[in-house]
Each structure stands twice: as C-alpha cells, then as structure tokens.
Amino acid sequence: MTPEETGTGNAGASEGFHYLEAIEKSITAQMPRAVDELMRLVSIPSVAFPGHPEEPVLAAAAATEELLRSTGLPHVRRIPVEGSFPAVYAEAPAPPGAPTVLLYAHYDVQPAGDPALWRTPPFEPTLIDGRLYGRGAADDKSGIMAHVLALRAFQGRFPVGIKVIIEGQEEYAGERLEEFVERNPDLLRADAIIVADVGNPAVGEPAVTTSLRGLAAFTIEVRTLKESLHSGSFGGAAPDALAALIRMLASLHDDRGDVRVPGLPRGIFPGAGPEEHGFRQAAGVLDGASLVGSGSLADRLWSSYAITVTGLDVPSVNGAINAVQAVARARVTVRVPPAGDPGKAAADVLDYLRSVAPWGVQVSVTDQVLGSGYLADGGGRARAALNRALERAYGRTPRDIGAGGSIPLVSTLAKQFPAAEILLFGAEDEAAAIHAPNERLVLDELRRTAIAEALFLADYAAF
Structure with a gap:
C-alpha cells in the first residue's frame, strides 16, 4: 500500500488518516509472528567476541537475511566486511522523486556473563508479562525486528527508497564497518538514516537521541x-x-x-535528563548506596x-x-x-x-x-516527520535525550554523508538491562517503535 494508492497525496485528510490507520493495524496484526521470529533470533548466541564460536554469529546473519527477504525487499545479500563478520544488506529503489532512507541495526550481542546472575537462561528467550527476556532481545535484535515490522506494513511497495545494513560485530571492534562505509559510500548513501540501536528513557516515553558519547x-x-x-x-x-x-x-x-x-x-x-528516583530504580541502586559524581544526571x-x-x-x-x-x-x-x-x-x-x-x-x-561520539544538528524535514510519527505512535511529543553509550558508526555516517539527517530511536528503554544480566524487551515498545518507523517512512515520502 502506498500513499498514492490511498490518495493521501491529494485526496485530503480522511484518506491520509485511513492510510496511517492501516499501517498501525498491519503492524499490530503482525506482532505474534514477529515475537516468534524474535525469539528464534534471540536463541542464537551470536557473540562476536574473540574466544566465542563463529558458527552462531553466522547463523544469526543467515536468520537476519531471511527476515529481510520476508519484507518484500527485492535485493538482499550478505556482504563481507574485512576482518569482521558479514553485514546483511538490502535495498529497494526509490519511487520517482522520493527520498532514500538507510536503516541500521546489528545482529551480534554482548556475552552473557555469569549464567548464575540470570533469572532465565540468556539464550532461551522467555516471555513474562509482555516482556521478552534474553541476551540481545533489546540490544539490538529489537532493532532488526522493528525494521522488519515497519517494512512489512508496505507489502513490498515502499513509499521511499530503502537501504538496510545490519552489522555483525558492533559490540566488539565495530570500527571495521566504519572502514567499510568509507570504502563503499555509494552503497549506503541516503537522504535520512535511522539507527535503531537506542531507546527511550522509560517505557511509553518517546525520545530521539541527539548526542552519543x-x-x-x-x-x-x-x-x-x-x-x-x-x-x-x-x-x-x-x-x-x-x-x-x-x-x-x-x-x-x-x-x-x-x-x-x-x-x-x-x-x-x-536539555533535561532523568530524575534521580527513576534513575535509581532503573539502575537497581541498592538502598543506602549513593550515586557518584557531581553535576546533573544528564551532565x-x-x-x-x-x-x-x-x-x-x-x-x-x-x-x-x-x-x-x-x-x-x-x-x-x-x-x-x-x-x-x-x-x-x-x-x-x-x-x-x-x-x-x-x-x-x-x-x-x-x-x-x-x-568517536556524535552530536546532532537542529534537524530538518526528516526530523519533523519523525516527530509526527512518534507522537502518533506514542500519543505524546518526543523529547531529545543523550546516550551514554557509544555507536562509533554514527560519527562515520555523519562525516561521510553530511547532508543526511541521522535519526536515533528504538525499542530499548533504560530498564532493559542491556549489557547486563536479565536483559529484556517490552514487546509493546517494539510495536510502537515499528509503527513510528513505518509512519515516518510514509510521512517522509509525502513531502
């Protein structure tokens, strides 16, 4: 389904509303299938650190390739990255006059650490009260599934050009993909770039990450x-x-x-940062233990x-x-x-x-x-479209936040494609315990993130 087919380009607000509503309904209906697929993906221990077996990492690459093929993208393949695991790449040409959007995530995960610290086995994904527990459920296999869900809503007829790059070794030595980008700029060139490797300060509170350490x-x-x-x-x-x-x-x-x-x-x-009580809860700070450092929490x-x-x-x-x-x-x-x-x-x-x-x-x-870190500029056409999409998906206006974590690829993309708008948002939240025992993903946050991404693609095409 495209905006032209529904008449959203010229036929007024009513047709546009029904088009957006159809996107939302499509993604909601897909969720049971997507949860099953995410559980299979999380069950693969794709730890790309030295000393861990390579076979599961390659299995995750194959599973990611299969997921992207299921979206209707006409060109999907694995591409070698020197000194690293393969990236999974996909693309669909832009309709005449439409912009192109690059979607990024990664399929490798952090090591599980001490199994005794997990309440459920790290690579046996477990559903509890609308939350999926398992290593990589949030970071960053949720990013893969958000892209897949959003793309499936268009049934192979995408309103914008699509490029997808899913990395295989972000958690360890991710700079190798940076070198790949520098050597292959045309492959990833786009007007807007969505990096689905971040999240919101709390469940249900939409945010766009504008700075990375x-x-x-x-x-x-x-x-x-x-x-x-x-x-x-x-x-x-x-x-x-x-x-x-x-x-x-x-x-x-x-x-x-x-x-x-x-x-x-x-x-x-x-800007504003987290308040202390919520931060202490999200971090699991023990009673009587003080926070460290001085200045605001955002600082x-x-x-x-x-x-x-x-x-x-x-x-x-x-x-x-x-x-x-x-x-x-x-x-x-x-x-x-x-x-x-x-x-x-x-x-x-x-x-x-x-x-x-x-x-x-x-x-x-x-x-x-x-x-390197990253600091976004004020935002333009793509950011405006994303703001509208997030507000519709979450029912509240998104805010700008920073991220203490690092995604070195983002600074490389910013240098390589200075005209592109880079948008960082995703299904994680501060309590998701990424890089820690008992990592988990709130499934309704995945649904809202995927809806926001799909609505963004439709809105961005309509400019």
Missing part, C-alpha cells in the same frame, strides 16, 4: 615479578602486581566519584567523561592460593563526550595511570579500541 577502551597489564611467589616467604617485601593495579585504578576517581584524570573535564548537557551520563573498569584478570576467590601476584590485568573503558577526542582521552588516562604506578612496576597496554 564516544569510546576509548584498552587492556592495561602490570608486572612486578618473574612469577608469583609464596606470600608467607616473600609477602611484605616483594611487589604485588595486583595490589599495584588496584592502587592505580582506585586513583582514577576522587572521593565523590568524579574523574580525577587531568584533561578530562565535566561537561554540561543542554554525568551524556556530556562528561566516565571511566569504568569492565574486567580484571586476577586469581579467582575459589581456588585462590597464598601468593604474591606477578601479573594483573584490567580492561578499562572511557566514555568520551560527543565533542571529545577518544584518542586523546585514552592517552590522558594511560599517562595518568603510568604516573601513579607504584614501586617501579612494568606497565603495558594492548587491545586499544577508539570510537
């Missing part, structure tokens, strides 16, 4: 001894690598929790540097022996404000860690990853 991550290793030693015979004089690393990492923040590293100042977000979450130790290679408590440790490693992640330089941020943090390293320990760094 960048990312710098690295593994730091501390060595002090040729090999670990008996703590009774050598402890108290032999330098302990683990104790040294703990001292270094603890020095990164002051007593309030603000970043202490020189050159990484606090920033200010121009801390969206416009300031944040440093997190995301992993440690040290002896586990179970089976620990009485030894002075010869080596210890940590994975450190730095979130960088949209206008910040990730390379400089990484250098500043590493210089600081080396400066506070005690006892002359040996410090080395490996596995550095960098990704």
Whole structure:
C-alpha cells in the first residue's frame, strides 16, 4: 500500500488518516509472528567476541537475511566486511522523486556473563508479562525486528527508497564497518538514516537521541615479578602486581566519584535528563548506596567523561592460593563526550595511570579500541516527520535525550554523508538491562517503535 494508492497525496485528510490507520493495524496484526521470529533470533548466541564460536554469529546473519527477504525487499545479500563478520544488506529503489532512507541495526550481542546472575537462561528467550527476556532481545535484535515490522506494513511497495545494513560485530571492534562505509559510500548513501540501536528513557516515553558519547577502551597489564611467589616467604617485601593495579585504578576517581584524570573535564548537557528516583530504580541502586559524581544526571551520563573498569584478570576467590601476584590485568573503558577526542582521552588516562604506578612496576597496554561520539544538528524535514510519527505512535511529543553509550558508526555516517539527517530511536528503554544480566524487551515498545518507523517512512515520502 502506498500513499498514492490511498490518495493521501491529494485526496485530503480522511484518506491520509485511513492510510496511517492501516499501517498501525498491519503492524499490530503482525506482532505474534514477529515475537516468534524474535525469539528464534534471540536463541542464537551470536557473540562476536574473540574466544566465542563463529558458527552462531553466522547463523544469526543467515536468520537476519531471511527476515529481510520476508519484507518484500527485492535485493538482499550478505556482504563481507574485512576482518569482521558479514553485514546483511538490502535495498529497494526509490519511487520517482522520493527520498532514500538507510536503516541500521546489528545482529551480534554482548556475552552473557555469569549464567548464575540470570533469572532465565540468556539464550532461551522467555516471555513474562509482555516482556521478552534474553541476551540481545533489546540490544539490538529489537532493532532488526522493528525494521522488519515497519517494512512489512508496505507489502513490498515502499513509499521511499530503502537501504538496510545490519552489522555483525558492533559490540566488539565495530570500527571495521566504519572502514567499510568509507570504502563503499555509494552503497549506503541516503537522504535520512535511522539507527535503531537506542531507546527511550522509560517505557511509553518517546525520545530521539541527539548526542552519543564516544569510546576509548584498552587492556592495561602490570608486572612486578618473574612469577608469583609464596606470600608467607616473600609477602611484605616483594611487589604485588595486583595490589599495584588496584592502587592505580582506585586513583582514577576522587572521593565523590568524579574523574580525577587531568584533561578530562565535566561537561554540561543542554536539555533535561532523568530524575534521580527513576534513575535509581532503573539502575537497581541498592538502598543506602549513593550515586557518584557531581553535576546533573544528564551532565554525568551524556556530556562528561566516565571511566569504568569492565574486567580484571586476577586469581579467582575459589581456588585462590597464598601468593604474591606477578601479573594483573584490567580492561578499562572511557566514555568520551560527543565533542571529545577518544584518542586523546585514552592517552590522558594511560599517562595518568603510568604516573601513579607504584614501586617501579612494568606497565603495558594492548587491545586499544577508539570510537568517536556524535552530536546532532537542529534537524530538518526528516526530523519533523519523525516527530509526527512518534507522537502518533506514542500519543505524546518526543523529547531529545543523550546516550551514554557509544555507536562509533554514527560519527562515520555523519562525516561521510553530511547532508543526511541521522535519526536515533528504538525499542530499548533504560530498564532493559542491556549489557547486563536479565536483559529484556517490552514487546509493546517494539510495536510502537515499528509503527513510528513505518509512519515516518510514509510521512517522509509525502513531502
């Protein structure tokens, strides 16, 4: 169904209303099928990190290709990405005079982590009270399904040109798709770009993400001894690598929790952010535990540097022996404000860690990853159409928010296609527990997101 077939181009508001209503009804009717398909997709452990099997990642690529073929897109294929897993690409030509929209999501997921922390098995998707639990249900297989649902509403007759790129290694080393974009600009060139890898501050509260922090991550290793030693015979004089690393990492923040590293100042977000009570609930902050840092929550979450130790290679408590440790490693992640330089941020943090390293320990760094942030402009024709679509789908006006997470590809798209409007919205919400145990997706949020996307495509075509 197209606007021309229903007369929305010239026949007045009544025909336009019925066209939009038909889109909404179509997507709502598709939901049971889409939930089944999403559950099958979530059941695939498509973790594209080193050390995890490749077969499930490739299986997720095949499943994604099958889903895109089901939308009526005439051209669907997997395309190789050097040094990474394949991307799934699809396209349909634009009707005469119509713009082209690029749709983005990713089919890989974060590792599940400790299975004991999950209330349901991470790769056995489970429905509970309208919520789908499982790794990747929200981040970002919901993005794939939102695109699929929206496209199916048009039964293969799309009102705009469509391009789709579904990435296979966003969660680890996503910069490889950035290089692909730079080498293949014509393949992805579009007038508007929808990135469905974000979400709303709360269920039912529509938002458009207008800023993204960048990312710098690295593994730091501390060595002090040729090999670990008996703590009774050598402890108290032999330098302990683990104790040294703990001292270094603890020095990164002051007593309030603000970043202490020189050159990484606090920033200010121009709009409203979350209120503290709702944030504490969404984050699961325990009673009596205080939030860290200073400034507004929006400042801390969206416009300031944040440093997190995301992993440690040290002896586990179970089976620990009485030894002075010869080596210890940590994975450190730095979130960088949209206008910040990730390379400089990484250098500043590493210089600081080396400066506070005690006892002359040996410090080395490996596995550095960098990704730029993004700050949207004021918006134009596409943003106006999206605002109308979100307001109709949710029954309330969307607001601008930032995102503390990073999507390095977005800054590459902005540089490569400066005339394109980039629109970030999706079915996730702050309580979705992405990158954490018990990740979940509110299915009605998926429905509303898909409706908004389809309404946007119809509205954007009508300009």
